[in-house]
Amino acid sequence: MRYVLFAAAAGAVVAAAVYAVTVSGRAAVSAQDFVNLQQGDSIQAGFRRAHAKGFCISGEFQASGELAAYSSAKALQPGSYPFIGRISIAGSNPTAPDLRAPVRSLALTILPDTVHQWRTAMNTPPVMAVATPEKFYQQLLAIQSNTVPQFFAEHPETAHFLKWRSHYQPTQSYATERYHSINAFYLVDRQGKQQAVRWAALPLTDDAGVISDEEAADALQQEFFSRLQHGPVRFDMQFTLATANDNPADATIPWPESNPQLSAGTIVIEQASLQEEGACNALNFDPLVLPAGFLPSKDPILRARAAAYAESHRRRAREVLMQHVAGGADE
């Protein structure tokens, strides 16, 4: 009898360990599944699995204080705060041509190296095509199998995204794009009162820019670097407040233009550097690294972004570590 008991108990312990290591948390789609799909068959060692191509920027965020009544976050009180950022294009190829990318993005870590840091990864589309990580995964699968029209037809919630896409004209410069938080967040004031918001970086320049070489893979990067030599590039950080009619947990629906809009301040980009040499390379622009005064909304995509970015960060850090170890051994 005690042998049976021992075998049963030992078996249960082993089974629990195997379950914890392999199955737990996987559900329908795991962070690993997402990143596997994004990186595709040819792994670009050391690079981000999504938005692999980009460069580092830095400068300061000049906060107006207009949002200070809504949030206790330091970055929203009047003042100038340094940031490290990254401008990038969608895709897993670190040498892809800038001008062919469907999505451009601007990511910031305002007040890095402090407890007040606020990370945001903003993209050119104002909305998601679908509202859940599982459907987003299906969308990525559809892109790979060239069945996107069918996917859109089967998912009516993609209508707002498709409407945006049909009107969207990529600009000739990263400095003249509009970058959106896409997901909603809550601002929290000192009394604990919450206000749902979305935000966007809106260009503050009339200079459309000149692409010197349309064929160059780095066409937009070159334009941006040469633009910076004539002075900083500015964006207005505009917050849109949700009303009772808006659902902060659904990133597929744009909020009405009539919603209150406030300017949190100006993003002043002063410097740019190649990503291998820049401070942004070590950062994961996880939109859930938020200071006190901010809270994530219930949007499930937001959690999935954080989890997938973390997995991508782990993989490229491991590759860079291995390259480092191998490099050290060669010397």
Place this chain on the structure above:
Amino acid sequence: MNKPQTYPLAMRVMHWLMAALVLSLLFAGLTMVKSLGPWQQQLLAWHKAMGLIALLAIVVRLIIRLRSETPKLPDTVSKMQQLAAKITQCGFYVLLFVMPLSGYLMQNAAGRPLSLFGLPLPALLNTDLVLYGLFREVHGWAALLLVLLIVVHIVAALYHGLIKQDGVFRSMLRK
């Protein structure tokens, strides 16, 4: 000098409290790195706070251990098994330090702020991708090693308690 039959009360209490804490931390950690679920962030915040408590706990536990008289394994246990038990025990102490420290340092190297119950904690490392890679891998692999060690430990304890009934299992239970 006669060795005691059981572990002192302080060590038994620490053993069982930390067993619960470490098992929860391992389950939470192994789940949250895969999940896209809405509670993933809650689990992550909890994991970080409890991980810091586990670091304090292992320091206290090591101090108690160094100051306590602990029972000897019975002579019926072979030399090989005695050695295996020693290695397992040392392995636990090492891993229970490595886990929270690598967790803390990987957060530092990722440039993420850490706080315990609202109290900000200092970053011991600058933001660095290679160091993040190092501590993230150490944290992940040490966790798997710890799971393996726990399985070996529990199976060995059950073997002593159910099959051999030699008092080894009881020494961590009661007087």
